[in-house]
Amino acid sequence: MLHPTPTLKETPSQTAGPYVHIGMTPNFCEITGVCDVDLGLTMLADDTAGERITLTGRVIDGAGSPVGDAVIEIWQAQSDGTFAGPRTREQGHGFTGWGRQPTQPDGTYRFDTVKPGPVDGPNGRKQAPHVSLWIVARGINIGLQTRLYFADEAEANATDFVLNKIMDPRRRETLIARKDEGGRYVMDIVLQGEGETVFFDI
Amino acid sequence: MSGIILPGADGQLFQRDRAWHPAADTPGYKSTTFRAPRHSLLALGPTRSEMSGPTFGHETFGPLDNDLIRNYSQDGTDAIGQRMVVYGQVLDENARPVTNTLVEYWQANAGGRYRHKKEGYLAALDPNFGGFGRSLTDKNGFYSFRTVKPGAYPWPNGGNDWRPAHIHFSVFGHAFAQRLITQMYFEGDPMIWQCPIVATIPDKAAIDQLTARLDRHNTVPMDALTYRFDIVLRGRRSTMFENKLEGN
Ligand SMILES: [Fe+3]
Numbered sequence: 001m002l003h004p005t006p007t008l009k010e011t012p013s014q015t016a017g018p019y020v021h022i023g024m025t026p027n028f029c030e031i032t033g034v035c036d037v038d039l040g041l042t043m044l045a046d047d048t049a050g051e052r053i054t055l056t057g058r059v060i061d062g063a064g065s066p067v068g069d070a071v072i073e074i075w076q077a078q079s080d081g082t083f084a085g086p087r088t089r090e091q092g093h094g095f096t097g098w099g100r101q102p103t104q105p106d107g108t109y110r111f112d113t114v115k116p117g118p119v120d121g122p123n124g125r126k127q128a129p130h131v132s133l134w135i136v137a138r139g140i141n142i143g144l145q146t147r148l149y150f151a152d153e154a155e156a157n158a159t160d161f162v163l164n165k166i167m168d169p170r171r172r173e174t175l176i177a178r179k180d181e182g183g184r185y186v187m188d189i190v191l192q193g194e195g196e197t198v199f200f201d202i
Numbered sequence: 203m204s205g206i207i208l209p210g211a212d213g214q215l216f217q218r219d220r221a222w223h224p225a226a227d228t229p230g231y232k233s234t235t236f237r238a239p240r241h242s243l244l245a246l247g248p249t250r251s252e253m254s255g256p257t258f259g260h261e262t263f264g265p266l267d268n269d270l271i272r273n274y275s276q277d278g279t280d281a282i283g284q285r286m287v288v289y290g291q292v293l294d295e296n297a298r299p300v301t302n303t304l305v306e307y308w309q310a311n312a313g314g315r316y317r318h319k320k321e322g323y324l325a326a327l328d329p330n331f332g333g334f335g336r337s338l339t340d341k342n343g344f345y346s347f348r349t350v351k352p353g354a355y356p357w358p359n360g361g362n363d364w365r366p367a368h369i370h371f372s373v374f375g376h377a378f379a380q381r382l383i384t385q386m387y388f389e390g391d392p393m394i395w396q397c398p399i400v401a402t403i404p405d406k407a408a409i410d411q412l413t414a415r416l417d418r419h420n421t422v423p424m425d426a427l428t429y430r431f432d433i434v435l436r437g438r439r440s441t442m443f444e445n446k447l448e449g450n
Binding site: 005006007008009010011012013014015016017018019020021022023024026029030031033034035039040061062063065067069073075076077083084085086096097098119120121122127130132134136137138139140141142143144145147162165166171191192193196197198199200201202 | 216217218219220222223224225226228231233234235236237238239240241243244245246247248249250251252254255256257258259262264266267273274293294295296297304306307308316317318319320321332333334335336370372378379381382383384385399400402403407408409411412433434435436437
């Protein structure tokens with residue numbers, strides 16, 4: 001078997017720093033007039049197929065304090081389990097599959113999206129519906145990658161190969177979003193300590 | 203969206219060399235103290251979910267998006283500072299250009315001051331400088347923008363720490379697993395070697411990779427100095443299949 005090695009080294013990561021919102025959500029931090037809207041603010045269009053859902057939660061650090069200066073990006077499949085691409089955009093289907101939101105001063109984030117369908121996984125098996133997350137902030141030297149799964153997909157979650165890589169069932173729970181009274185899916189992201197979210201080396 | 207997956211496995215990127223990147227917990231950079239996960243990362247080969255990623259079209263961009271000297275100008279005049287062009291090529295680890303990918307950048311003004319309500323540095327704001335811009339790489343993977351050289355600035359870390367002049371970069375690539383944020387420094391700057399954030403990177407050669415080179419040949423006469431900063435994203439193992447990942 002061939003084991004090719006890369007010819008160049010990946011550019012090393014550096015923290016996004018305390019002013020990441022200038023570069024990634026400029027209108028949110030009052031740098032207006034450069035671009036009309038912040039990229040990733042809206043994932044949906046009127047004709048987007050699928051069940052409309054809201055994902056929310058808080059980002060919390062190892063001292064239990066809210067992380068109010070983070071940016072979260074999500075990437076997910078459409079409701080049919082395929083990913084949006086340039087062709088879907090050309091055809092006028094508005095769903096981008098990609099969202100970007102700042103956390104608020106109290107650490108909360110929120111995405112309005114559609115529930116993703118099951119995605120093809122390794123060995124020809126479907127992965128449970130999930131959303132991929134990437135979190136950057138001051139004090140995070142390299143972006144943290146994790147996933148959000150849905151509590152009401154227990155059957156699919158039970159056979160999901162990523163969830164099954166997490167041996168400790170309590171840690172597996174850190175990736176499961178639960179519905180609150182308002183019907184929103186809630187998943188906190190705990191950077192460190194008690195209830196620490198499972199992060200991946202992808 | 204690359205539309206490219208590998209036979210057999212559901213897409214394979216070269217594994218990230220985590221020793222080349224900063225560790226999560228770096229005591230010299232104090233903000234990591236409560237923000238670094240204690241558990242080790244769970245190894246997960248990229249699946250279709252991470253081998254695909256968002257795409258951006260030219261319709262997203264305005265003509266001044268890559269001109270920080272003018273894109274926040276309130277009265278039609280230029281931002282204050284040493285005029286500068288920054289350009290470079292986005293490549294993957296196989297030295298192939300990464301085309302049509304979004305590069306975003308943000309920076310302090312010439313005095314080292316950010317336009318941000320949490321910024322407390324004494325240096326003056328420039329009313330005509332916002333500090334944000336973006337580009338889409340061309341068919342050879344090149345981006346470029348015009349700006350002023352950012353100033354160094356002090357920050358509350360160890361009492362008297364100073365950041366070297368730098369520009370923050372965010373790059374997408376074609377797969378969500380290629381996503382990268384980093385900072386660009388300037389060749390020859392003695393401030394690089396005293397910076398606790400630079401020092402989170404263990405290898406000197408990796409720090410050197412973040413240092414833009416003065417490109418004297420591409421100086422714009424009587425206008426701007428030019429710096430070149432190439433960026434390398436994770437690459438795929440060889441032997442690929444073309445395959446449509448998107449719907450419809
Ligand atoms: Fe900075």
